[in-house]
Amino acid sequence: MRPPSPLPNVFPYRTIQERLRQVVSRLLPDADLASVQVRPCADPRFGDYQATALIGLAKARQMNPRQLATQVLEHLEVRDCCDSVDIAGAGFLNFRLRVEALQETLHGASRADHPLVARAEQPKTIVIDFSSPNVAKPMHVGHIRSTILGDCLVRANRLLGHRVVSDNHIGDWGTQFGMLLVGWKTLLDRAALERDAIAELERIYKAINAQCDEGQPGYNAALHASARAELVKLQAGDAGNLAIWHEMIRLSQVQFEAIYGRLGVTFDHALGESFYNPRLQAVVDELMGRGIARESDGAKCVFSDRGLPPKEDPLLIHRDGEWQDNPQLIQKRDGGFNYAATDLATLAYRLETWSPDEIIYVTDGRQQLHFQQVFATFQRWHPELARRVKLIHVWFGSILGEDGKPLKTRSGENVKLAELLDEAEQRALRLVSEKNPELPEAQRREIARRVGIGAVKYADLLPNRQTDYVFSWDKMLALNGNTAPYLQYAYARIQSILRKAEDSAIGDRPSAIALGTVEERALGRHLLNFGLVIESLATEQRPNYLCNYLYELSSHFTRFYENCPVLKAEAPTRASRLALCSLVASVLRQGLHVLGIEVLEQM
Ligand code: ARG
Numbered sequence: 001m002r003p004p005s006p007l008p009n010v011f012p013y014r015t016i017q018e019r020l021r022q023v024v025s026r027l028l029p030d031a032d033l034a035s036v037q038v039r040p041c042a043d044p045r046f047g048d049y050q051a052t053a054l055i056g057l058a059k060a061r062q063m064n065p066r067q068l069a070t071q072v073l074e075h076l077e078v079r080d081c082c083d084s085v086d087i088a089g090a091g092f093l094n095f096r097l098r099v100e101a102l103q104e105t106l107h108g109a110s111r112a113d114h115p116l117v118a119r120a121e122q123p124k125t126i127v128i129d130f131s132s133p134n135v136a137k138p139m140h141v142g143h144i145r146s147t148i149l150g151d152c153l154v155r156a157n158r159l160l161g162h163r164v165v166s167d168n169h170i171g172d173w174g175t176q177f178g179m180l181l182v183g184w185k186t187l188l189d190r191a192a193l194e195r196d197a198i199a200e201l202e203r204i205y206k207a208i209n210a211q212c213d214e215g216q217p218g219y220n221a222a223l224h225a226s227a228r229a230e231l232v233k234l235q236a237g238d239a240g241n242l243a244i245w246h247e248m249i250r251l252s253q254v255q256f257e258a259i260y261g262r263l264g265v266t267f268d269h270a271l272g273e274s275f276y277n278p279r280l281q282a283v284v285d286e287l288m289g290r291g292i293a294r295e296s297d298g299a300k301c302v303f304s305d306r307g308l309p310p311k312e313d314p315l316l317i318h319r320d321g322e323w324q325d326n327p328q329l330i331q332k333r334d335g336g337f338n339y340a341a342t343d344l345a346t347l348a349y350r351l352e353t354w355s356p357d358e359i360i361y362v363t364d365g366r367q368q369l370h371f372q373q374v375f376a377t378f379q380r381w382h383p384e385l386a387r388r389v390k391l392i393h394v395w396f397g398s399i400l401g402e403d404g405k406p407l408k409t410r411s412g413e414n415v416k417l418a419e420l421l422d423e424a425e426q427r428a429l430r431l432v433s434e435k436n437p438e439l440p441e442a443q444r445r446e447i448a449r450r451v452g453i454g455a456v457k458y459a460d461l462l463p464n465r466q467t468d469y470v471f472s473w474d475k476m477l478a479l480n481g482n483t484a485p486y487l488q489y490a491y492a493r494i495q496s497i498l499r500k501a502e503d504s505a506i507g508d509r510p511s512a513i514a515l516g517t518v519e520e521r522a523l524g525r526h527l528l529n530f531g532l533v534i535e536s537l538a539t540e541q542r543p544n545y546l547c548n549y550l551y552e553l554s555s556h557f558t559r560f561y562e563n564c565p566v567l568k569a570e571a572p573t574r575a576s577r578l579a580l581c582s583l584v585a586s587v588l589r590q591g592l593h594v595l596g597i598e599v600l601e602q603m
Pocket of ligand 1: 133134346
């Protein structure tokens with residue numbers, strides 16, 4: 001047998017995948033090779049990695065999947081990285097990794113040759129639209145999920161080598177300004193504005209809004225009309241209204257910046273809705289001219305062209321036993337433009353400016369229909385451009401209080417983000433002070449800040465994003481369980497082991513990593529999959545994959561540390577195990593960084 005050739009790729013799963021693709025392309029020249037993927041086996045009893053694509057490829061060609069798998073195996077040469085390859089079930093390929101290949105990759109990572117994450121084979125340009133709070137309204141818990149989730153998607157895609165453009169689509173041009181302008185002109189309390197600008201803006205907004213709700217008691221038709229008139233004046237460029245509007249934006253921005261600073265979130269751009277205002281008339285005119293939109297009751301709306309199967313057409317709705325129009329409003333009767341018109345202009349701008357391969361929008365689930373309609377309309381407006389970009393609405397559920405209802409303060413108000421973060425830090429400070437009363441206060445506060453903010457973020461990223469979750473301080477701050485403090489603690493504990501090692505021995509650089517025990521091999525295999533988890537997180541927009549991966553990593557580490565002496569081991573084993581410890585710490589740090597969570601050297 002000829003000696004195995006050196007690995008062409010540092011990641012054995014990539015090597016296997018590349019060779020598998022080569023064989024498939026030789027046997028089935030027209031096959032879509034991107035579908036041929038090597039992924040971790042769900043059940044380790046069957047192998048370390050699995051490829052399922054042959055089944056689909058065979059079926060599409062009326063071939064027998066197991067026969068195709070057998071043919072592929074005849075040509076596939078992976079003995080340098082696999083102990084065995086088996087055909088299982090309907091035609092799965094299961095690969096069992098050679099421990100040498102695993103050791104080699106981990107050793108490379110411990111020499112800092114690579115961060116255990118493979119760069120994307122084809123880097124993409126991805127625009128991520130997230131956070132996007134509304135001016136003159138406080139940021140509330142609903143915006144927290146978009147901010148935390150969106151930031152995590154930015155970080156994961158950047159780590160994979162994609163070009164990410166992050167854009168905060170601030171709501172600085174909506175209907176709310178009509179009411180805010182009326183409120184500013186008739187109700188404003190200057191002293192209150194000095195004290196707490198957002199609270200005062202919220203007060204005047206609520207006072208006017210309460211009288212503008214048609215059909216509600218207290219509805220004031222004249223006031224409603226003047227709110228609409230103020231908005232139209234603003235949108236037409238009235239100097240006085242523009243000056244007030246600028247002032248409201250400035251005041252809001254101060255508050256947004258403070259929150260982003262605390263969360264460690266930054267944006268490449270913050271092109272708010274107002275940025276697109278000069279483009280809206282042209283968008284509406286074009287859609288009207290091309291017959292995509294038409295008048296309806298004086299307003300301008302996009303109607304279905306019945307070009308899609310009704311079930312897939314967001315501009316239709318099934319009502320009274322038949323498919324009826326469910327048009328999307330783009331310009332109101334009074335000439336005011338709508339949220340949808342802005343989103344269409346925004347889409348066109350982003351495609352012209354950045355030529356992205358993907359645009360991701362992160363908002364709550366109530367906006368699903370809005371985005372489906374925007375995407376469908378855009379497809380008809382710019383079919384050429386639409387073909388080149390993947391539009392993705394990443395939506396999420398609500399945050400619930402312990403009573404199972406949407407999270408509110410005791411007095412029934414929306415919970416404000418700043419207050420929530422304050423409380424997280426205060427609670428964390430109490431825990432830290434109980435555990436470490438001897439630490440200086442400044443240090444305790446810094447630990448509490450990282451633990452408190454980390455706990456809030458992790459609680460938000462851990463659940464499947466499409467389910468509602470119950471907000472629980474005790475759960476998210478627990479030191480035991482799948483929480484940020486638990487992972488931060490695991491990291492700090494490893495750092496302390498590594499510090500002790502430095503005190504007691506010199507020259508611990510391993511000349512090799514040797515995975516001699518079951519626990520070391522299990523830990524090593526898990527470490528190897530870090531990059532694949534980041535890839536799945538990015539392609540499916542699911543940070544919970546990474547949370548669970550890191551939690552499992554720390555369990556593997558605990559089992560390893562309980563069963564394999566590290567500091568007391570003999571020289572080469574000691575060095576190898578210390579290198580393993582430091583890889584676990586590095587993956588925990590990088591993984592938490594992708595989640596936007598800071599680590600601590602000591603806790
Ligand atoms: N400002 C909106 C809100 O608070 C979210 C905007 C999301 N992005 C977009 N392109 N529509 O609900």
